[in-house]
Amino acid sequence: MADPESEGDQGAVRHADTVDYTPVARSVPLARRRTARLVAEWGHPGLAGDAALVVSELLTNALLHGSLRDRLIRVHLHTTDTVLHVEVSDPRGERPPSPRAADGTDQFGRGLLLVSMLADRWGWAPRTVGKTVYADWDACATGAPSEPSSLVDEKVRREWRWRGPVPQESPLVPAPGLTLPALRQAVATVAPSRLPEFFQDLQRAFVRAGDEDSVVPIRMFHRQWGVIVEIERHPETARRLHAAEEAVNSPDPEVRERAVQEAGDIVRAAHRRIGMPEEERAGVHTETHIQAT
Known part of the structure; x- marks a missing residue:
C-alpha cells in the first residue's frame, strides 16, 4: 500500500499544515474549522467544506477507535498543483479502518462511507507506530493569493x-x-x-x-x-x-x-x-x- 505521506506523482507541495491534537472531543471542531479556513486560503474555497467534513469524520474515527491515553492524533493537510491531500494519523495500527453499512439504530458507522462519497480517493497505510487514514481530491491550483x-x-x-x-x-x-x-x-x-x-x-x-x-x-x-x-x-x-x-x-x-x-x-x-x-x-x-x- 502506498505511503500517504509520499509526494509521489502529486508534484511539489505548495502549501502544508500539520497539527497534533489531544484525543478529546473538543479537537474535532477545532480541526474542522482550521481545515476549512486553510483550504479556502490556499485557493480551493469550493473544496473547503468537503475537506473540513472529511477531517471531522476521520478525526472522530481516530478518537473512537484509534486513540490512546497521552498520545496525540496528527492532522496533516497539503496541496500540490493537482491534489488536495488530508490525513489523520493515530497510534493504533492494529485497528484498520473498515467501512460498514449502519442501520437506523446505529449511533456511529457512517463516517467512512461519507468520506468515500466526498473525496475522490481515500485509503489508509500502516506506520511504524499506528496508522494514517487519508483522502485526496483532484484540484487544480487557482493562483488565488494566500497567507502562510x-x-x-x-x-x-x-x-x-x-x-x-x-x-x-x-x-x-x-x-x-x-x-x-x-x-x-x-x-x-x-x-x-x-x-x-x-x-x-x-x-x-x-x-x-x-x-x-x-x-x-x-x-x-x-x-x-x-x-x-x-x-x-x-x-x-x-x-x-x-x-x-x-x-x-x-x-x-x-x-x-x-x-x-x-x-x-x-x-x-x-x-x-x-x-x-x-x-x-x-x-x-x-x-x-x-x-x-
Whole structure:
C-alpha cells in the first residue's frame, strides 16, 4: 500500500499544515474549522467544506477507535498543483479502518462511507507506530493569493489584545423556533457544512431518549442547536467565536485567557437570546463551550 505521506506523482507541495491534537472531543471542531479556513486560503474555497467534513469524520474515527491515553492524533493537510491531500494519523495500527453499512439504530458507522462519497480517493497505510487514514481530491491550483498559516496565526494572536465588544449586526435569517424543522432549515442556510453534525447529534439524542425513556435529550438537542444557530446567523459573532476556539490553543497565556473569556461571553449571550433557563445551561453540551487549558 502506498505511503500517504509520499509526494509521489502529486508534484511539489505548495502549501502544508500539520497539527497534533489531544484525543478529546473538543479537537474535532477545532480541526474542522482550521481545515476549512486553510483550504479556502490556499485557493480551493469550493473544496473547503468537503475537506473540513472529511477531517471531522476521520478525526472522530481516530478518537473512537484509534486513540490512546497521552498520545496525540496528527492532522496533516497539503496541496500540490493537482491534489488536495488530508490525513489523520493515530497510534493504533492494529485497528484498520473498515467501512460498514449502519442501520437506523446505529449511533456511529457512517463516517467512512461519507468520506468515500466526498473525496475522490481515500485509503489508509500502516506506520511504524499506528496508522494514517487519508483522502485526496483532484484540484487544480487557482493562483488565488494566500497567507502562510504562521502569519495568519500571528495575526490572530495580535488581534486578541485589542478586541472590544461584538458589534451589533443584522442576522442572516430570523431566529428560528426550537423545533426540528425550523432548526434544520436554519442550519442549512447559515451553516450548511454542519448539517451532518446536526443529524449525528439528532441521532444521538434519539438514542439517549430511548435509553432513558425521557424527552429531555430531545429538548437538550433543540436547545444546543438553538444556541449554535443563534451564533451562526450573526456572521461577525460566529467569526469571533471560531477565532476564539483556535486562539485557546495559543502558547501565550494572555491570548488563551482572552479567548476563553470572549468565547464564554458569546455563548452566554446566545443562551440569553434564545431564552434558555439558567438551570438548563449547565446541562447543555455544545462545542462552543471552551475550557481553559
